[in-house]
Each structure stands twice: as structure tokens, then as C-alpha cells.
Amino acid sequence: MKLNNKRPYPVLSVAALIVLAILLIILEMNRNSFGMAVSILQKSAILAIVAVSMNLLNGFTGLFSLGQAGFMAIGAYVTAIFSIPTETIDSVYYTGGLAPWLKAMKVGLDVLPASLQIILGILAGGLVAAIFAALIGIPVLRLKSDYLAIATLGFSEIIRAIISSPQMDRITNGSYGLKNIPGFALGLDFLPAGIGTLLVPFSVAGLCIGFMVLVIRSSYGRAFMAIREDGVAAEAMGINLLKHKEISFIISSFFTAVAGGLLAMFMRSIEARTFQISLTYDILLIVVIGGLGSVTGSVLSAFLVTAAKEWWLRFFDTPLVIGGVTIPLFRTGFRMVIFSLLLMAVVLFFRRGLMGNREFAWADLLSWPRRLAKTTPTGPKTGKGGKKNG
Amino acid sequence: MSLTTFIQHILTGVSLGGAYALIAIGYTLVYGILLLINFAHSDIFMMAGYFMIFSMAVMPWPIAIPVVIVATVVLGVLIEKAAYKPLRSAPRMSIMISSIGVSYLLQNLATYLFSALPKGYPTITPLKKVFQIGPVSASLVTFLTPVLTLILVFILMYLINHTKLGMAMRAVSKDYDTSKLMGIKINQIISLTFVIGSSMAAVGSILYFTDRMSVTPFSGTLPGLKCFVAAVLGGIGSVPGAVLGGFIIGISETFLTALGYSTYSDAFTFMLLILILIFRPTGLIGETVTDKV
Amino acid sequence: MADQNPVPVLELKDITMQFGGVVAVDNLSLQVHQGEIVALIGPNGAGKTTAFNVVTGVYAPTNGQVQFKGQPIAENYPRGKMEKLYAGQNKGAYTATICPTPDLITKKGIARTFQNIRLFKNMTVFENVLIAKHMNMKAGFFSAAFHLNNREEDQMREESLKLLEMVNLLDLKDEIANNLPYGKQRRLEIARALATSPDLLLLDEPAAGMNPQETEALTAFIRQIKKDFNLTILMIEHHMNLVMDISDRIYVIDFGKMIAAGTPEHVQNDPAVIAAYLGVDE
Numbered sequence: 001m002k003l004n005n006k007r008p009y010p011v012l013s014v015a016a017l018i019v020l021a022i023l024l025i026i027l028e029m030n031r032n033s034f035g036m037a038v039s040i041l042q043k044s045a046i047l048a049i050v051a052v053s054m055n056l057l058n059g060f061t062g063l064f065s066l067g068q069a070g071f072m073a074i075g076a077y078v079t080a081i082f083s084i085p086t087e088t089i090d091s092v093y094y095t096g097g098l099a100p101w102l103k104a105m106k107v108g109l110d111v112l113p114a115s116l117q118i119i120l121g122i123l124a125g126g127l128v129a130a131i132f133a134a135l136i137g138i139p140v141l142r143l144k145s146d147y148l149a150i151a152t153l154g155f156s157e158i159i160r161a162i163i164s165s166p167q168m169d170r171i172t173n174g175s176y177g178l179k180n181i182p183g184f185a186l187g188l189d190f191l192p193a194g195i196g197t198l199l200v201p202f203s204v205a206g207l208c209i210g211f212m213v214l215v216i217r218s219s220y221g222r223a224f225m226a227i228r229e230d231g232v233a234a235e236a237m238g239i240n241l242l243k244h245k246e247i248s249f250i251i252s253s254f255f256t257a258v259a260g261g262l263l264a265m266f267m268r269s270i271e272a273r274t275f276q277i278s279l280t281y282d283i284l285l286i287v288v289i290g291g292l293g294s295v296t297g298s299v300l301s302a303f304l305v306t307a308a309k310e311w312w313l314r315f316f317d318t319p320l321v322i323g324g325v326t327i328p329l330f331r332t333g334f335r336m337v338i339f340s341l342l343l344m345a346v347v348l349f350f351r352r353g354l355m356g357n358r359e360f361a362w363a364d365l366l367s368w369p370r371r372l373a374k375t376t377p378t379g380p381k382t383g384k385g386g387k388k389n390g
Numbered sequence: 391m392s393l394t395t396f397i398q399h400i401l402t403g404v405s406l407g408g409a410y411a412l413i414a415i416g417y418t419l420v421y422g423i424l425l426l427i428n429f430a431h432s433d434i435f436m437m438a439g440y441f442m443i444f445s446m447a448v449m450p451w452p453i454a455i456p457v458v459i460v461a462t463v464v465l466g467v468l469i470e471k472a473a474y475k476p477l478r479s480a481p482r483m484s485i486m487i488s489s490i491g492v493s494y495l496l497q498n499l500a501t502y503l504f505s506a507l508p509k510g511y512p513t514i515t516p517l518k519k520v521f522q523i524g525p526v527s528a529s530l531v532t533f534l535t536p537v538l539t540l541i542l543v544f545i546l547m548y549l550i551n552h553t554k555l556g557m558a559m560r561a562v563s564k565d566y567d568t569s570k571l572m573g574i575k576i577n578q579i580i581s582l583t584f585v586i587g588s589s590m591a592a593v594g595s596i597l598y599f600t601d602r603m604s605v606t607p608f609s610g611t612l613p614g615l616k617c618f619v620a621a622v623l624g625g626i627g628s629v630p631g632a633v634l635g636g637f638i639i640g641i642s643e644t645f646l647t648a649l650g651y652s653t654y655s656d657a658f659t660f661m662l663l664i665l666i667l668i669f670r671p672t673g674l675i676g677e678t679v680t681d682k683v
Numbered sequence: 684m685a686d687q688n689p690v691p692v693l694e695l696k697d698i699t700m701q702f703g704g705v706v707a708v709d710n711l712s713l714q715v716h717q718g719e720i721v722a723l724i725g726p727n728g729a730g731k732t733t734a735f736n737v738v739t740g741v742y743a744p745t746n747g748q749v750q751f752k753g754q755p756i757a758e759n760y761p762r763g764k765m766e767k768l769y770a771g772q773n774k775g776a777y778t779a780t781i782c783p784t785p786d787l788i789t790k791k792g793i794a795r796t797f798q799n800i801r802l803f804k805n806m807t808v809f810e811n812v813l814i815a816k817h818m819n820m821k822a823g824f825f826s827a828a829f830h831l832n833n834r835e836e837d838q839m840r841e842e843s844l845k846l847l848e849m850v851n852l853l854d855l856k857d858e859i860a861n862n863l864p865y866g867k868q869r870r871l872e873i874a875r876a877l878a879t880s881p882d883l884l885l886l887d888e889p890a891a892g893m894n895p896q897e898t899e900a901l902t903a904f905i906r907q908i909k910k911d912f913n914l915t916i917l918m919i920e921h922h923m924n925l926v927m928d929i930s931d932r933i934y935v936i937d938f939g940k941m942i943a944a945g946t947p948e949h950v951q952n953d954p955a956v957i958a959a960y961l962g963v964d965e
Contacts, residue, residue, distance in 0.1 A: 058483075064483055064486070139664065139667075139668045140664070140667070140668075143667055143671070145482065145483065146425070146426075146427050146482070146486060147622075147667055147671065149427065149486065150427065150615075150618060150619075150622070150663065151663065151664055151667055153615065154615075154619070154660030154661075154663050154664060155660070155664070157615070157656060157657065157660055158657045158660050158661065161653060161654065161656055161657035162657065164653065165653050165654065166653070277611065278494075278497075281490055281493075281494055284487065284490060285490075285491065285494070288487055292483075331502075332502075333498065333501050333502030333503075333505075334502055336498035336501065336502065337495070337498050337499055337502045339498070340491070340494050340495035340498045340499070341495065343491050343494065343495070344473065344488070344491050344492070344495060347473075347484070347487055347488045347491045348473065348476055348477070348488065351480065351484055
């Protein structure tokens with residue numbers, strides 16, 4: 001991400017946010033007629049957080065980590081434990097009930113309103129993940145990039161194995177999974193029903209991504225990029241590699257877990273199987289399509305890819321009949337094949353993804369018509385600067 | 391645990407280890423030459439399973455087996471040419487992402503073509519015949535696997551150490567750029583690497599799936615990861631290392647399951663990986679390399 | 684030009700660096716005094732960059748001690764597997780283990796450039812220099828993340844711009860480092876090292892790949908920055924014009940061992956040096 005040398009347009013940013021909020025509220029109030037759109041938007045916002053976190057680690061700091069699914073699992077389970085209502089919790093842990101110390105904690109927290117408990121749960125999930133990341137990071141972050149990938153993959157699977165082990169039955173409910181997780185709707189009496197369904201995930205996403213953008217645009221963000229460009233040179237310029245890699249890893253894992261918590265609320269019930277390695281691959285591919293090193297790219301890509309997978313490509317899964325002739329190939333599963341092929345196309349031919357390492361800037365958008373009209377003899381500039389919205 | 395049971399478990403473990411060793415060879419060879427973790431290797435192994443299912447449906451096993459091996463090799467080389475060759479000059483991360491993409495594609499392709507439901511693996515009658523040696527009994531495949539593994543590895547080691555082709559392979563893995571300058575036909579050597587790796591994976595898949603009942607599109611993921619761990623454990627880039635790693639992981643997994651800790655056997659394998667990467671990253675029989683600044 | 688301060692800025696004591704069975708640097712001792720420009724010359728593979736890497740913490744020495752302004756900043760003795768393999772001298776003379784990471788060495792006031800330019804290629808000229816200011820930032824992570832340290836950030840930017848101006852790269856500040864011509868890339872790498880506010884500057888073949896005019900410009904440049912930034916300089920070089928022109932003293936290394944030391948005139952006429960190597964006159 002280049003330093004800001006574009007003119008910012010704060011008024012436009014604020015206006016865009018207001019328009020977005022209004023659109024979201026309209027959708028929320030009509031969520032029954034726009035069920036699919038709402039669901040896709042929720043999932044996209046959640047995946048956008050993970051995508052940006054992964055980009056922070058991978059695209060900006062150059063640490064190829066594949067442990068996202070594990071950290072999402074931590075966030076999801078901690079959030080679930082905090083947010084499942086105390087009255088119903090023993091029915092969820094039907095084999096032996098929730099562990100006594102957790103039960104006591106929940107009873108103690110019941111003095112707070114439910115929404116506050118959920119917020120605490122999400123933060124706690126992030127914190128637990130951050131602690132894990134700090135500990136795992138010490139041995140693992142000094143490994144070469146390919147080894148780092150496999151090691152973090154391994155940790156992801158270890159976490160999943162621990163979560164589903166019988167010994168953890170009274171904490172995570174072992175392999176039975178957790179259900180009765182509340183959704184996003186705020187459920188406050190003075191608000192219309194359903195408010196929060198979209199505003200909550202989008203606001204949380206906005207806060208998380210906003211913080212990560214602030215980090216990227218700080219001196220530490222530059223240090224991360226230096227490490228990505230040339231670790232030896234960065235070290236020679238006084239940047240302690242382990243400390244900075246740890247910071248990047250911890251921040252990334254914190255927000256990945258927060259997204260995991262939101263995912264739990266989105267799915268209403270979770271199990272260890274939800275957090276297989278394929279989830280990490282899904283995020284990686286979103287990041288690659290968006291462009292390693294572009295926050296805007298990751299956000300855009302999260303929405304585009306989710307919409308494509310869940311919605312537009314559904315076309316390929318239904319049998320296609322033209323003029324009474326059934327076209328072969330179109331049946332369940334074809335959508336994912338097409339998606340995978342598109343992915344390979346991006347990886348092979350459009351390696352820089354949608355945005356490369358550039359960011360969105362109002363200045364670029366506003367001057368677009370003017371630039372289109374002109375023919376520049378010197379050709380396009382390399383490496384534009386940019387300012388992230390908001 | 392009685393002696394008989396112990397020996398029985400050793401036998402099972404060695405047999406599983408043999409299959410793991412064959413698959414691990416594919417990982418170690420490709421990493422040695424291209425510095426690439428071929429995430430798609432596990433899914434090539436899975437596809438070999440499906441190839442067997444469909445071949446055995448139309449032909450007897452003596453013909454089906456070579457057909458499967460050839461089909462798997464074709465798949466492996468095709469993947470190399472389509473997804474890895476174009477990225478040879480790209481940063482390392484790109485080609486690793488490509489291999490993840492291929493893995494993803496293969497899994498989705500298999501789900502589409504064969505459905506996600508388990509498909510029964512055909513029985514190769516002679517392999518299933520149970521033999522008894524003293525108090526220990528097992529099917530032929532259990533006895534055959536380690537023997538076959540060692541024979542194949544022996545042949546491979548001979549190829550690598552005593553033929554011109556093998557010398558070319560060793561040269562490429564030591565210094566890619568200079569080998570090109572010395573006139574070694576890089577594309578051929580790389581294709582050969584994938585041929586060997588894929589054929590080993592095909593044999594390994596036959597031995598592995600014969601003892602399991604079925605194949606799903608995701609049957610390759612976990613064994614694949616374990617076999618990569620095996621390769622790292624033994625020393626990535628070293629064929630004997632991969633074999634050693636494969637046997638270690640196969641035996642420990644069998645014993646952990648026998649002792650009742652089957653849920654932890656996977657986690658155990660990854661713990662092994664982390665420990666090796668921290669304390670001896672070059673593996674048990676690998677060689678140390680210093681980076682020049 | 685050399686200060687009368689008796690404590691040398693940099694002192695290497697019996698530095699031996701052994702890789703496996705190969706002794707790359709053999710019992711090297713040298714001193715650099717305040718305000719001097721000292722050159723380290725020798726044939727390729729003589730061990731000069733390895734010596735630099737020991738000073739800057741990239742390698743821990745197999746044996747020996749490095750002192751900076753009189754304080755030991757690196758020290759080691761043959762341990763573990765190396766104990767049996769050690770083929771160097773002065774075994775047993777050193778007992779401490781001080782093996783800092785390179786960033787700690789830089790924080791003490793030693794900066795370096797690299798033989799093969801190691802710029803942050805995809806970042807701008809300005810960013811390359813600005814990043815080197817990060818290590819001296821007082822604000823902690825959260826302070827910086829929430830942009831509460833605006834004044835400090837502005838100060839770092841101002842200093843970076845000033846630095847770029849002093850090295851004549853200000854007009855290129857938004858250019859991607861990789862796009863710069865070779866000579867300017869070298870200058871940028873030196874500017875980046877200067878941004879860490881060092882007392883001692885280690886230059887690894889700064890004139891590599893330069894033609895005679897560029898080398899002359901570089902010579903003047905080094906003289907200028909030494910004056911402007913009050914530096915002490917230790918330099919590896921092959922361009923004998925530059926070396927003879929600018930150095931106060933020269934150390935000659937061959938096969939990891941010191942074979943001659945002294946003023947340029949002395950070294951030029953030393954038979955051992957002439958026998959081993961005098962380099963290519965450009």
C-alpha cells in the first residue's frame with residue numbers, strides 16, 4: 001500500500017457510509033423477501049474480516065500462514081460458550097453438562113444484558129486466539145515460508161482435534177458441536193425486529209478492518225512490508241524480526257477469531273467439521289483473487305466470491321434444458337468445478353488479482369472518465385498511491 | 391499387550407508405513423527439485439483410488455493395476471505442465487498457491503463426478519487372502535506392502551545414484567539454474583520427477599485403499615498431510631528419509647490407535663512435525679544447508 | 684583526520700568464522716578509529732563480507748570478540764559440534780556468549796549496506812528511508828496503530844525528506860526503488876543506512892558495477908557524508924582508485940587471514956600484497 005499522495009475526499013466517504021447504512025437497514029426490515037441477499041451479505045462481511053487479516057499476515061508481512069481455520073474455531077467456540085443462553089446450555093451439553101467453572105462464569109455474567117455478554121464472548125475469543133498465536137509464534141515464525149505454511153496448517157488441525165476430543169466434552173461438547181447460538185438481531189424492544197441482522201456484522205467488520213488499515217498505514221505497517229520485501233535488510237535497519245512478526249501474527253489471529261465468533265452467530269450451530277483446512281483454503285483464494293497486498297481487493301473479493309459461490313454460480317448446479325434438449329454437465333457440484341477453474345485462471349494468468357497491491361481512492365474514481373477520454377502516450381503509471389475509505 | 395498383539399500391531403504399522411513411504415516419496419522428490427510443497431499430491435493419490443474403482447468395474451485386476459498407474463502418472467504430469475510449469479519464474483508463494491488451487495479443483499471435480507458419498511473400493515481377491523505365520527495372521531496386502539515398498543525404493547535409489555538420469559536429477563535438486571546452463575533438459579527431469587512420484591502414489595493408493603472400505607473426494611487430505619510430515623521428518627529432499635519418516639508415522643499411528651488414542655493420532659503427527667521443524671529442521675537424515683547473505 | 688581518542692570505534696579481536704570444516708575468517712584482528720575511513724581489501728572469497736556479517740550480527744563468530752566503542756557487542760567460543768571441528772587459533776581465549784540479532788547491533792549505532800543491493804524493491808524511495816527511522820520511534824505499538832504519535836511521525840518524515848535532499852534523491856522520492864538506475868540505487872541504500880543515525884557505517888563494495896565517472900562521484904559522495912554525518916567508515920572495495928584515494932588505512936585479507944595492514948602507500952608496496960593480489964586498476 002503506497003503512502004497517501006492522493007487527495008482525500010472525507011465528505012464522499014461519509015456520504016457513502018450513510019448510503020450504505022440506509023441500504024442495510026432497508027434490507028434488514030425486508031429480510032424475509034431478501035433472505036438470500038441478507039445471508040450472503042452477512043457471510044461476506046465476516047469473510048472480509050478474515051480475508052483482510054490473512055492479507056495483513058500474508059500479503060503485507062510476507063508470512064505464509066495457513067492456520068486461519070484453527071483461529072476461527074477458537075473464536076467460534078469461545079463466543080458460542082459465552083453467548084448460548086445459560087438456561088439452555090445444559091441441553092446443548094447433553095452428555096454431561098457444561099463444566100462447573102464455565103457454568104459459574106456464565107451465571108456470574110448473567111447480570112449483564114445478553115448483547116453485552118456476546119460482545120464479551122467475541123472479545124474473549126479474540127484474546128484466547130491472540131494468546132495461542134503468541135505462544136505458537138515463538139517457535140514457528142522463524143521457519144522458512146513453506147515450512148511456516150505446513151506448521152500453521154498442522155496447528156490448525158491440532159486445535160480441531162483438541163476441540164473434538166472426548167476429554168473436552170464438558171468444555172467444547174467434543175464432537176457433538178454447539179447449537180442455540182443467538183443471531184445478530186439486537187432484539188431490543190425499542191427497535192424494529194431484525195435490526196442488527198446486517199448492521200452488526202457490517203459494523204464489526206468496519207471496526208476490525210478499520211483498525212487493521214490504521215496499523216498498515218502506521219510505522220509498524222511499513223516495518224511489516226519491509227520484512228516482506230527483504231527480511232535481512234529489514235533486520236539490518238533495526239527491525240527486530242521476531243517481535244514484528246509476532247505482532248502481525250497476533251493481530252491477524254485476534255481478528256480471525258473475532259470473525260470466527262461472528263461466523264458462529266451466523267451459522268447458529270457449529271462443530272469441529274466446520275473448521276477444516278478447506279475453510280482456510282477458501283479464504284486464501286479470496287485473498288489471492290482480491291490481490292495480495294490490497295485491503296480493498298480483499299474486501300471486494302470477499303463479497304464477489306461469496307456471491308458467486310452461493311448465488312450466481314448456482315446456475316451451473318441445476319439441469320439446463322434448451323429447446324427440450326438436456327445439456328449434459330449441468331448438475332450438482334458443477335458450480336464448484338467452474339469456481340475452481342476460475343480460481344486456477346486467476347492464479348495462472350491474473351496473479352496480481354483484482355487490485356494488485358493498490359487501494360481504492362476517490363481521486364482515482366473521480367478522474368476515471370477524464371483519464372478514459374485522454375490517450376496518454378506514456379502509458380499507465382506504475383504503483384499508484386491510495387487512501388482507504390473511512 | 392501380549393507379544394502376539396504387539397507383533398500384529400507392528401505388522402499393521404509397517405504395512406501402513408510402507409504405503410505412507412511411497413506417497414511421501416512423491417512429496418520429497420518434488421520439493422527437492424522445485425522447492426514446492428505439492429499440495430495436489432494427496433489428491434492425485436485420491437484420484438488413483440477412484441481410477442481403480444472404475445477400472446476394476448470393466449477389467450480384471452492384472453490389467454486394471456497398470457492402467458491405474460498409467461492414468462495417475464498422466465494426471466500428475468498434466469498438472470505439472472498446466473499449473474506449475476507456467477509459474478516457474480514466479481515467486482515461490484505463487485506456485486504453492488497454485489498447488490492449493492489444483493488440490494481444490496481435484497476435490498471439487500471428484501465431488502462433481504463421483505459424488506461426496508463414499509464409493510466402495512473393489513477387492514483384489516488375492517490381496518485379501520489371509521495368511522497365517524505362527525500366531526500372527528494378516529491379509530496378503532499387509533505382508534506385501536513393506537516388501538513392495540522396499541523393492542521399489544531400492545530400484546529408485548539405484549536410478550538416482552547409479553544412472554545418468556539420476557545424476558541429472560540430483561544436479562537439478564542441488565542447483566537448478568546451473569543445471570540448466572549445463573545443458574540438462576530441465577523439463578524432462580521435472581516431468582520424470584512427477585512420473586516417479588505419481589506412480590509411487592498410485593501403488594501406495596492401491597495398497598492403502600485395499601484395507602479401507604471406501605474412497606471419498608476428501609480421502610487424500612489427511613494421509614497427504616501425514617505423508618508430507620513423514621517426508622519432513624526424514625529429511626525433505628531425501629528418498630531414504632521419506633521412507634524412514636513414512637514407517638515412523640505409520641507405526642506410531644497404529645500403536646496410538648491400538649492404545650485407544652485414535653483421536654489424537656492425527657494431532658500427534660502434527661506435534662511431531664512442529665518438534666522436528668523446531669529442533670532439527672533438516673530432518674532425521676537430512677543435510678544442513680547454510681544460507682549465504 | 685583520525686581522532687586522538689585511544690578507544691577505537693570498532694575493534695575485532697581474533698575473529699574466526701568457520702562453516703563446517705571451512706575456515707572463512709581466520710583469527711582476524713583489526714581496529715577502526717573515530718573519523719577514519721578504513722578499507723578492507725582482498726581477492727574474492729577472502730572472507731571480507733563474512734567479517735562484515737560477524738560485525739553486524741548476521742553470523743555469530745565461531746571464536747573471538749567484537750568491540751564497539753570499547754564495549755563487547757559480540758563474543759563467542761567453539762561450542763557443541765564446533766568444539767571438535769574447530770581448526771582456528773586462540774581456542775579458549777574467549778568465554779562469553781554474546782550473540783545479538785542484527786537489529787540490536789544497528790540500534791547500537793552500526794549501519795551497513797550490502798554487496799548485492801538489498802533495497803525494499805517494491806516500495807518508494809521515500810518509504811525505503813522512512814522505514815529506517817522506525818527503530819528509533821519512541822511510540823509503542825498501540826500508540827502508533829491508533830495514530831496517536833502524529834508529531835513523531837511527522838518528524839520522521841521531515842528527517843527522511845531532509846536526508847533525501849542531502850543525498851540528492853529528493854526529486855525521485857515517490858519513484859519505486861526498483862526503477863532507479865543502478866548508481867542511484869546504491870546511493871539510496873547508503874541514505875537508508877544513514878537514516879538509522881549510525882556512528883559507524885559499513886559499506887560493502889559501494890562502487891561495485893560502477894564506471895570510472897560514477898566511482899569518482901561516489902568517492903566525493905562518501906567524503907561528503909562522512910563530514911556531514913560525522914561518521915566513521917569501514918569499507919570493502921575492489922576499485923583500487925577509490926580505495927587508495929579515500930582510505931586512511933587499509934587491511935588486506937587473503938584466505939581469511941590478514942596479510943598486510945597500513946597506509947595506502949605502505950600497502951601498495953608490500954610484497955605480500957603484490958604477490959597475493961593488488962586488484963584490477965580501473
